[in-house]
Amino acid sequence: xxxxxxxxxxxxxxxxxxxxxxxxxxxxxxxxxxxxxxxxxxxxxxxxxxxxxxxxxxxxxxxxxxxxxxxxxxxxxxxxxxxxxxxxxxxxxxxxxxxxxxxxxxxxxxxxxxxxxxxxxxxxxxxxxxxxxxxxxxxxxxxxxxxxxxxxxxxxxxxxxxxxxxxxxxxxxxxxxxxxxxxxxxxxxxxxxxxx
Numbered sequence: 248x249x250x251x252x253x254x255x256x257x258x259x260x261x262x263x264x265x266x267x268x269x270x271x272x273x274x275x276x277x278x279x280x281x282x283x284x285x286x287x288x289x290x291x292x293x294x295x296x297x298x299x300x301x302x303x304x305x306x307x308x309x310x311x312x313x314x315x316x317x318x319x320x321x322x323x324x325x326x327x328x329x330x331x332x333x334x335x336x337x338x339x340x341x342x343x344x345x346x347x348x349x350x351x352x353x354x355x356x357x358x359x360x361x362x363x364x365x366x367x368x369x370x371x372x373x374x375x376x377x378x379x380x381x382x383x384x385x386x387x388x389x390x391x392x393x394x395x396x397x398x399x400x401x402x403x404x405x406x407x408x409x410x411x412x413x414x415x416x417x418x419x420x421x422x423x424x425x426x427x428x429x430x431x432x433x434x435x436x437x438x439x440x441x442x443x
Contacts (some may be wrong), residue, residue, distance in 0.1 A: 264325040268315045279308060282326060286333045293337035295404050303340060307333050338405035386436045394429030397422055 248335040263281075266274035286307060292299035311329060318328055387395055400411045408426070 251313055261320055261325060264315070266314075275312060278311075278325075280436045282329055283308075285419065289330060289333050290337045293334065293341060293405075299340070300337075303333070303337055307336055310336075320340070326372060334402070341405060383437065384435050389436070390429050390432060394432070397425040398429045400435075401426055 263274055267278055283304065287304050288301055290303045290307075291297060293301065307329070310332065314373050318325065321326070323331075374398055387398070390398070396415070397411055400406045400414065401408070406414065408419060408422050411417075411426075412422045415422065
């Protein structure tokens with residue numbers, strides 16, 4: 248893997264977040280530059296439109312600044328912390344829109360993960376972000392379809408294992424096994440990207 252991509256994807260220097268925690272605005276700007284492409288891609292994939300993703304990302308970075316002292320390196324990398332925060336907020340917004348009667352994103356059959364490799368960067372995306380999306384898209388595409396579909400429903404639509412089992416008309420245990428096997432495969436394939 249290209250060393251510059253590995254650095255962009257692997258996460259951030261933990262010292263950078265420590266500087267942000269001390270209130271260093273320059274470090275926060277650097278944190279934004281190194282992470283916004285990946286976080287925007289995730290928010291866009293979940294919410295389905297650029298304006299909503301950009302709006303969410305603004306809120307996420309504000310929350311990162313406000314909660315910067317809460318980051319615990321023992322629980323994961325800075326990038327994992329920010330990805331988890333972005334994913335959670337995006338799924339909350341998606342559920343809120345649905346509860347208010349707004350349309351959901353396209354059905355999963357109409358927007359498979361392999362479409363992450365679209366080659367059309369948005370205003371906040373960088374080439375490293377595109378390569379990251381491509382890498383994740385290829386890794387997802389290599390999974391057996393049943394595992395990929397279960398993971399997409401869980402991760403991108405925020406469905407519980409029970410909801411996925413009901414939607415796919417499969418036993419709950421089968422869904423849990425598919426997700427675990429698929430995540431294990433993804434972890435193995437993508438591990439070099441996230442190693443510190």
